[in-house]
Amino acid sequence: MKRKINIDRPGVDPREISRRREAGFDKVINVNSSPAFGGSRGWYLTGGIAALVATGLIVFFLTRDHTPRPVQSSITKPEIRMPAPSGTAVAMPFINPPIAKLDMPYEVFKVNTVKGGTFTYKRHGSTFSIPANSFVYSNGTDIRGDVTIKYREMHDAAEVFVSGIPMAYDSAGQRYHFETAGMVEITAWKDGQQVQLKKGRKVEIRMRSFTDGSRFNLYNLDTVARNWTYLGKDKIERESATSRTYAFYSSLDTSIGGPMNQIFAETETIKQELVTLRQAEPQAPKKANPKRYRFNIEVSRGEFPDLATFKGVQFEVDSSEKSFNSGVFYTQWQDANLEEIKKGVSYRIHLKARKSNQSYLVYPVYEGKDYEQAMEQFNESYASYSQKVKEREEEMKRKQEEYEAYLKNYAELQKKQFEQQFKTMDGASKIYRTFSVSGFGIYNCDCPHMWPKGAPIAAIFEDEEGQPVNMNSPYLVEKGRNAMFYLYGEPGFSKTKFSYTRGARNMIFGATKHGKVAIFTSEDFEKIPADAKKYTFTMRILNQEFADVDELKKYLGI
Amino acid sequence: MIQTQLEISRAVRIPIVNLSDEEIEIREAKADPARFRPLYDRYYERIFKFLYQRLDEKEDAFDLCSQVFLKALTNLHSYRSMGVPFSSWLYRIARNELNLFYRRSKTLRTVNIETEGIYKIMDEMEESRLDSYGEKLIQAVAELDPGSLEMIEMRYFEKMSFREIGDILQITESNAKVRLYRILGRLKKTITKNDKS
Numbered sequence: 146m147k148r149k150i151n152i153d154r155p156g157v158d159p160r161e162i163s164r165r166r167e168a169g170f171d172k173v174i175n176v177n178s179s180p181a182f183g184g185s186r187g188w189y190l191t192g193g194i195a196a197l198v199a200t201g202l203i204v205f206f207l208t209r210d211h212t213p214r215p216v217q218s219s220i221t222k223p224e225i226r227m228p229a230p231s232g233t234a235v236a237m238p239f240i241n242p243p244i245a246k247l248d249m250p251y252e253v254f255k256v257n258t259v260k261g262g263t264f265t266y267k268r269h270g271s272t273f274s275i276p277a278n279s280f281v282y283s284n285g286t287d288i289r290g291d292v293t294i295k296y297r298e299m300h301d302a303a304e305v306f307v308s309g310i311p312m313a314y315d316s317a318g319q320r321y322h323f324e325t326a327g328m329v330e331i332t333a334w335k336d337g338q339q340v341q342l343k344k345g346r347k348v349e350i351r352m353r354s355f356t357d358g359s360r361f362n363l364y365n366l367d368t369v370a371r372n373w374t375y376l377g378k379d380k381i382e383r384e385s386a387t388s389r390t391y392a393f394y395s396s397l398d399t400s401i402g403g404p405m406n407q408i409f410a411e412t413e414t415i416k417q418e419l420v421t422l423r424q425a426e427p428q429a430p431k432k433a434n435p436k437r438y439r440f441n442i443e444v445s446r447g448e449f450p451d452l453a454t455f456k457g458v459q460f461e462v463d464s465s466e467k468s469f470n471s472g473v474f475y476t477q478w479q480d481a482n483l484e485e486i487k488k489g490v491s492y493r494i495h496l497k498a499r500k501s502n503q504s505y506l507v508y509p510v511y512e513g514k515d516y517e518q519a520m521e522q523f524n525e526s527y528a529s530y531s532q533k534v535k536e537r538e539e540e541m542k543r544k545q546e547e548y549e550a551y552l553k554n555y556a557e558l559q560k561k562q563f564e565q566q567f568k569t570m571d572g573a574s575k576i577y578r579t580f581s582v583s584g585f586g587i588y589n590c591d592c593p594h595m596w597p598k599g600a601p602i603a604a605i606f607e608d609e610e611g612q613p614v615n616m617n618s619p620y621l622v623e624k625g626r627n628a629m630f631y632l633y634g635e636p637g638f639s640k641t642k643f644s645y646t647r648g649a650r651n652m653i654f655g656a657t658k659h660g661k662v663a664i665f666t667s668e669d670f671e672k673i674p675a676d677a678k679k680y681t682f683t684m685r686i687l688n689q690e691f692a693d694v695d696e697l698k699k700y701l702g703i
Numbered sequence: 704m705i706q707t708q709l710e711i712s713r714a715v716r717i718p719i720v721n722l723s724d725e726e727i728e729i730r731e732a733k734a735d736p737a738r739f740r741p742l743y744d745r746y747y748e749r750i751f752k753f754l755y756q757r758l759d760e761k762e763d764a765f766d767l768c769s770q771v772f773l774k775a776l777t778n779l780h781s782y783r784s785m786g787v788p789f790s791s792w793l794y795r796i797a798r799n800e801l802n803l804f805y806r807r808s809k810t811l812r813t814v815n816i817e818t819e820g821i822y823k824i825m826d827e828m829e830e831s832r833l834d835s836y837g838e839k840l841i842q843a844v845a846e847l848d849p850g851s852l853e854m855i856e857m858r859y860f861e862k863m864s865f866r867e868i869g870d871i872l873q874i875t876e877s878n879a880k881v882r883l884y885r886i887l888g889r890l891k892k893t894i895t896k897n898d899k900s
Contacts (some may be wrong), residue, residue, distance in 0.1 A: 148813065148814050148845055148846075149814070150814045150815075150816060150841070150845045151814070152815075152817075152818065152841070153817060156755075157755060157761050157764075159748070162747070162751055165768075166743075166744065166747040166748070169747075169765075169768070169769050169772075170740060173743065173769060173772050174737065174739070486727050
């Protein structure tokens with residue numbers, strides 16, 4: 146017999162579980178209290194054939210051959226492919242543009258194989274140079290005549306997303322996520338067939354980049370191993386204007402970024418202090434009810450300071466104790482224990498006689514002058530408590546406002562810098578990353594990042610109608626930098642639990658199974674409570690079709 | 704009602720038993736089944752998911768889940784904390800119900816695999832050739848004996864700690880670790896069996 150295997154089977158909707166839980170409790174209680182079973186089919190089975198099962202088991206153990214047999218299995222899906230870093234287990238191509246009719250377009254060039262040449266990618270002004278006699282078929286035979294080169298670049302999260310090129314990188318058992326400073330795909334074709342670069346020949350690529358910094362490495366996408374291969378460092382060409390830009394960001398990080406992080410940490414500390422304070426909120430003393438029974442018990446107040454707070458405490462019997470009667474007071478009790486249920490609020494008294502034990506739920510009360518004194522003391526301590534809470538809340542608000550001010554300042558300075566940059570931008574003031582490659586394929590200038598730190602949040606993804614959304618290629622993106630964190634398949638996180646950098650301009654986008662863009666904007670992120678451990682992410686499904694990726698970028702604000 | 708008071712004649716040292724909130728709920732539920740509700744609400748989803756992980760049909764999982772809580776309530780009087788959490792006791796009942804179910808329905812176990820768990824297994828096996836071995840690993844996991852499969856599921860698909868696994872299987876935490884690493888060793892041997900490298 147074969148075991149059935151399911152891979153990445155979707156879970157049951159939590160709402161359905163909740164409904165069944167609600168509906169099920171009464172049945173559990175009713176069946177527990179009634180002699181006959183009833184209800185769902187499983188229960189009939191259990192009740193009706195219990196005896197048969199018992200008999201069957203006896204026969205089973207007496208007659209079964211106990212030689213262990215190897216267990217075979219069958220896989221229900223017709224084809225199982227090990228998931229790519231893109232994290233899906235069904236048979237999907239490794240590079241998988243997720244949005245219907247939307248992809249990064251190629252520019253096409255005709256290369257004379259005898260001459261080679263240098264070509265310019267019109268979109269950004271990048272160039273690539275191919276030496277003469279550089280093309281061969283897969284069997285190594287030289288190619289004559291013209292070859293078609295397809296070339297495209299991806300520079301930001303939206304462009305990477307629509308291209309379907311995975312941005313997760315596995316190295317030494319650790320998963321990283323790429324922040325790109327620019328990615329190139331270059332392929333060569335002859336009569337509809339993909340061809341290769343001859344051994345020993347190199348293509349020189351001079352790729353325009355919009356991200357400065359030397360923290361980026363050069364990687365090549367190995368579509369067979371389904372992973373990126375580290376190749377080394379690219380070479381950066383930059384003009385003096387862009388060097389000033391680099392210095393600008395360094396000083397911004399020092400003057401604003403540092404203090405912002407400090408304030409954020411202080412705010413978190415105050416939040417924690419408030420939680421601790423509230424847990425110790427003083428409880429108001431209760432007045433004795435003359436209509437209820439009470440116990441007068443001498444307790445060891447040194448050990449139980451919560452009972453020593455107010456003088457003259459008595460223990461009143463809770464109204465839920467229907468079986469309590471005055472006979473308790475005429476019984477010769479040999480021992481009594483007081484069990485704390487909620488400190489200062491409720492207890493259980495256990496009374497032990499020679500032939501019987503009783504226990505009753507009680508709570509502390511006061512009467513007469515003792516009550517008045519207790520209330521006075523309570524009012525004083527509560528006033529002090531309220532004052533402390535108020536002070537911490539005000540401090541937290543001040544810190545938050547300070548943080549917001551820094552954030553705003555940072556954004557304004559950055560905006561001015563961008564405007565300045567664009568004004569002075571010409572052919573001489575751009576960044577180019579140059580590198581040589583010995584094969585056609587996909588090359589990426591990246592800085593690998595680990596997953597953002599922070600307390601994980603359990604996420605439910607729904608659309609605006611409350612229906613679950615299961616996305617293809619979902620990414621957590623920090624706007625302003627091209628870091629893309631692939632939401633699924635991150636070791637240590639499930640696809641419904643992840644952490645993100647609070648305060649960053651975060652965004653999630655992915656594709657629905659119908660090839661539509663689903664987004665959760667940075668404004669939506671700001672509405673998530675800071676201490677949330679669980680959250681329903683309401684994804685906006687964009688039903689419109691985008692003419693090209695630039696239209697999508699404009700919509701996303703990238 | 705007459706107001707009256709009881710004075711305990713001697714000043715007794717009253718030991719206060721500091722029970723956790725859950726122990727108090729259990730105690731109250733023993734006295735009154737209607738007070739079983741908080742425990743039921745707290746663990747229902749977990750037990751359901753535990754069962755559904757091991758079953759093909761969600762209706763079977765819902766049925767068995769009700770059965771687990773019925774049995775728990777019926778046998779609550781026999782539950783003693785003794786350092787073992789209430790949740791572990793529920794999981795034990797759930798395992799028993801599953802075994803009964805398999806015998807009754809005469810089907811073999813369904814194996815529900817999460818690729819995220821497979822990644823984790825590969826990491827712990829210190830194996831990075833995901834593309835080569837991934838499919839073999841899925842097969843190998845699905846063909847494990849029931850006890851080994853259960854440990855893999857609890858650790859990698861249900862993300863239980865060794866302590867939890869030990870409580871449920873009634874073995875020590877160290878024993879659980881040792882068993883699991885042996886299973887990983889066997890899995891690695893199986894998938895790399897014909898590897899020339």
